[in-house]
Amino acid sequence: MSLMKGAVKFQSKVTADLIAEYLRERILDGTFGPSTNINEVQLAAHLSISRGPLREAVQRLVQEGLLVSVRNYGTSVVDLGPEDIKDIYKARVAIELEAGRLVLQQDTTKLAAELNKVLQRMHDALKDDRWQDVATEDVKFHQTIVRATLSPRLDRMFSTLAAETLLCVRQFQYIHERKETILEQHRRLQEFIQSGDEPGYLAEIEWHLKKSVPMLEAARKKRTS
Structure with missing residues (x-):
């Protein structure tokens, strides 16, 4: 070492x-x-x-x-390979779909406001090209939604995945051609939660997470080539 x-x-x-x-x-x-x-x-x-x-x-x-x-x-x-990335996001899809169903059965006003704060910090980090902070705020955005379920076990399961996710996304600048893309995607998720649109949110979060896998794999290849 x-x-x-x-x-x-x-x-x-x-x-x-x-x-x-x-x-x-x-x-x-x-x-x-x-x-x-x-x-x-x-x-x-x-x-x-x-x-x-x-x-x-x-x-x-x-x-x-x-x-x-x-x-x-x-x-x-740990050295996360392609199969690890796929498995991490497979688990995240299962947890975050259920979290979305649970939180959208209740008043989402407070949650939407909390997510707006995360989005503002993400915006500031993007503006200054602080990519480690962008990655951190990305994970916090998703963790905020899971914690809003008030399920300690869901929160514990996601916490493990959150740490592994940060290893995957810590080089965010290699993932998106436009750095604003990551902010736009999370804003759409926040808007679905704010409006209480469960079908819209569930479709968007599943697309968001599954789309991340090939993008992360491509970024990993780019970093190691």
Whole structure:
């Protein structure tokens, strides 16, 4: 594993939560790239932390799907291939269709307003070409809808997919020919929710997610070519 330059200072009583958050951010921002080996001894020394909370943090990220642990080979950052992308979005379609049905059976005024805030942040990030933030707001948009179902289990299932999705879309600039496209697509989803149009929303979210798969696969090939 190639460690980052410079020291990182944690609080004296560092917790597994803080370490997991730190590692998650380093994976999602590309500091630890796909297939990077996570050497716990080396990393603990670099961060000046004990191995107990580090080991717990690493196991959490394994459960989230950001790290993979193979017996006799150690732990490394996941490298999502074409089949992984297809499976992630297959699961998202199932969860988000059901979430859409549930939220559109109730008053969506508050949800529509929350989504507008996400769209504004996405707009600002696009304007400044802050692609990591665009990716983050994209996932937050969908997670906001799932959380509006008030189902803790749906939320937990989506949280795992959200982390994997961020790995897929962190290079958003390679996905759309026009950067405004991503904002326009999410605005349509927000409008369907605001108007309470369940058939329109369900058709749009299914198209939106299924369309993402070939686009992400093409972007992955472009990055690796």
